[in-house]
Amino acid sequence: MQYRAFSPSGEKVSLLGLGTMRLPVMGKDETAIDEEKAIRLIRYAVDKGVNYVDTAYMYHGGNSEVVLGRALKDGYREKVFLADKMPIWLAEKAGGVEALFEEQFRRLDVEFIDFYLVHNLTKSIWQDVKEKNVLPFLEKMKAEGRIGKIGFSFHDELDVFKEIVDEYPWEFCQIQLNFMDKEFQAGVAGLKYAAEKGLPVVIMEPLKGGKLVKALPDSVAALWESFPVKRTPAEWALRWVADFPEVLTILSGMSEIEEVDENIRILENASPGSLTEEEKSLIGKVSAEYKNLIKASCTACRYCMPCPKGIDIPRVLDQYNQWHMYRSVRESRRQYGFLKKGSRPVDCIDCKACEEQCPQHLPVSDIMREMVDTFGE
Numbered sequence: 001m002q003y004r005a006f007s008p009s010g011e012k013v014s015l016l017g018l019g020t021m022r023l024p025v026m027g028k029d030e031t032a033i034d035e036e037k038a039i040r041l042i043r044y045a046v047d048k049g050v051n052y053v054d055t056a057y058m059y060h061g062g063n064s065e066v067v068l069g070r071a072l073k074d075g076y077r078e079k080v081f082l083a084d085k086m087p088i089w090l091a092e093k094a095g096g097v098e099a100l101f102e103e104q105f106r107r108l109d110v111e112f113i114d115f116y117l118v119h120n121l122t123k124s125i126w127q128d129v130k131e132k133n134v135l136p137f138l139e140k141m142k143a144e145g146r147i148g149k150i151g152f153s154f155h156d157e158l159d160v161f162k163e164i165v166d167e168y169p170w171e172f173c174q175i176q177l178n179f180m181d182k183e184f185q186a187g188v189a190g191l192k193y194a195a196e197k198g199l200p201v202v203i204m205e206p207l208k209g210g211k212l213v214k215a216l217p218d219s220v221a222a223l224w225e226s227f228p229v230k231r232t233p234a235e236w237a238l239r240w241v242a243d244f245p246e247v248l249t250i251l252s253g254m255s256e257i258e259e260v261d262e263n264i265r266i267l268e269n270a271s272p273g274s275l276t277e278e279e280k281s282l283i284g285k286v287s288a289e290y291k292n293l294i295k296a297s298c299t300a301c302r303y304c305m306p307c308p309k310g311i312d313i314p315r316v317l318d319q320y321n322q323w324h325m326y327r328s329v330r331e332s333r334r335q336y337g338f339l340k341k342g343s344r345p346v347d348c349i350d351c352k353a354c355e356e357q358c359p360q361h362l363p364v365s366d367i368m369r370e371m372v373d374t375f376g377e
């Protein structure tokens with residue numbers, strides 16, 4: 001296993017980290033973790049040298065924390081850095097920030113969380129975090145020895161990222177990064193910005209939640225095949241991320257032992273700056289090919305909004321495009337499940353008000369129907 005140092009304190013973190021948002025489940029119910037298999041997988045990864053495990057209050061409906069906590073019994077807790085996240089938007093329902101925090105410790109059944117993140121920061125959630133004095137509370141928990149480093153995970157635009165980095169003395173952060181998202185959210189520019197400020201960066205979604213490795217479109221598979229050096233799509237994608245020296249650890253949500261083995265093998269041999277210009281050019285061509293598969297040329301101008309039924313039309317169009325580009329059933333279903341009840345494609349009343357406003361003349365109501373046909377209600 002390759003390790004990278006967490007500066008300035010110098011802890012050695014494995015370049016492959018284990019995300020527990022995509023543990024093996026039984027059937028289609030994402031909350032029904034296959035506990036035996038998941039515990040075996042987590043312990044296997046740790047035995048092979050993975051020493052950073054990441055969970056969150058909401059993963060698998062709360063069961064990720066519980067199962068991870070069980071996996072870390074029998075001496076495994078001492079072998080890893082444990083990362084968990086505070087979903088501030090759920091705090092009220094959970095009885096407040098403190099109650100939610102305590103519930104996480106109960107679920108995990110641990111005394112200490114090494115890396116504690118404020119989850120999913122966006123402009124508005126960041127505002128909430130400040131208004132609800134979450135950080136002074138976390139500082140107190142740190143002083144009391146309950147948590148280690150304080151960081152945040154991020155899902156908004158680059159300028160918001162920079163603002164958040166600059167407004168608090170964070171100890172680390174977590175961003176989404178893969179070769180399709182180099183200019184999405186924080187992206188490569190955010191990675192470099194954080195690193196310049198001395199902030200270690202944890203990467204999530206290096207395989208775009210599995211979309212870059214499953215059910216490849218023929219044209220993408222042909223491009224990978226055309227290159228003289230043969231690598232799996234997972235290897236190309238993980239190597240692309242590992243090539244950045246600014247990356248501390250790369251979290252992958254592995255659900256099979258074979259994936260753990262493969263990802264360890266890949267990252268053992270991926271040193272920063274090792275991709276050649278030809279290899280980077282190939283990855284650039286693959287990225288362009290995926291973009292060719294975009295079906296609805298939505299620019300997210302939001303002229304279609306507001307929808308009388310409250311449907312977030314640009315978001316549904318993005319999901320529609322993602323489905324056509326990557327054909328990832330599990331991830332597309334998961335994303336579709338995040339749409340607000342009462343404001344889903346099935347609630348479209350076919351009024352076509354959005355279509356009248358759309359500068360791209362997109363057949364939005366047809367797309368809504370196609371989404372219902374594909375993913376149900």
Ligand SMILES: NC(=O)c1ccc[n+]([C@@H]2O[C@H](COP(=O)([O-])OP(=O)(O)OC[C@H]3O[C@@H](n4cnc5c(N)ncnc54)[C@H](OP(=O)(O)O)[C@@H]3O)[C@@H](O)[C@H]2O)c1
Pocket residue numbers: 018019020021022054055085119120153154155174203204205206207208209210211213234251252253254255256258259260262263330
């Ligand atoms: N803070 C946040 O807001 C946030 C958001 C997203 C993620 N995260 C964290 O970051 C972690 C990593 O993100 P991610 O789970 O999206 O990672 P990812 O590596 O992009 O995607 C994981 C999926 O890729 C597939 N996979 C992994 N290795 C593979 C291999 N060698 N060959 C083929 N398929 C492979 C698996 O699909 P199958 O399961 O279908 O086999 C797995 O579910 C999450 O688990 C979570 O802990 C945090």
